[in-house]
């Protein structure tokens with residue numbers, strides 16, 4: 001076990017199990033997060049309270065857990081075939097892109113950044129914003145492309161144009177259920 005692990009072993013009381021931890025930092029977050037060795041980056045995002053949509057329930061089928069790995073990529077498990085496929089759909093993919101639900105943490109020093117914007121969960125979520133400017137960009141829930149740029153007025157006709165998003169989301173959920 002690495003010396004850093006010993007310093008962050010949890011639950012050493014009677015009857016407790018020793019758990020090795022790894023430290024991950026999220027850009028913009030002051031405190032790093034400790035996660036059990038071989039846990040997913042997604043567990044780090046959830047523990048940090050980031051608004052990750054996880055539209056496919058962590059099965060590597062959507063892009064809503066997309067992150068950029070700024071450092072420590074060598075301390076993550078290699079990309080799975082399913083991840084490689086899902087990443088291909090992303091419009092804002094970079095060489096550092098990973099799906100947090102597929103990447104497992106094996107060492108300290110991983111730093112991740114989150115793509116800017118919020119993922120749309122259903123077009124009806126935009127109804128209350130009709131006539132207002134989008135405060136941040138709105139992203140497609142499956143492929144991560146930008147649907148509405150920050151600062152643009154959200155109109156009812158624009159929401160109608162986006163109705164395919166609900167279909168895409170429903171299809172992806174069905175696919176995710178059938179893949180178990």
Ligand code: FES
Pocket residue numbers: 053054055056057058059060061062063064065066086099100101102
């Ligand atoms: S939660 Fe869907 S790909 Fe990670």
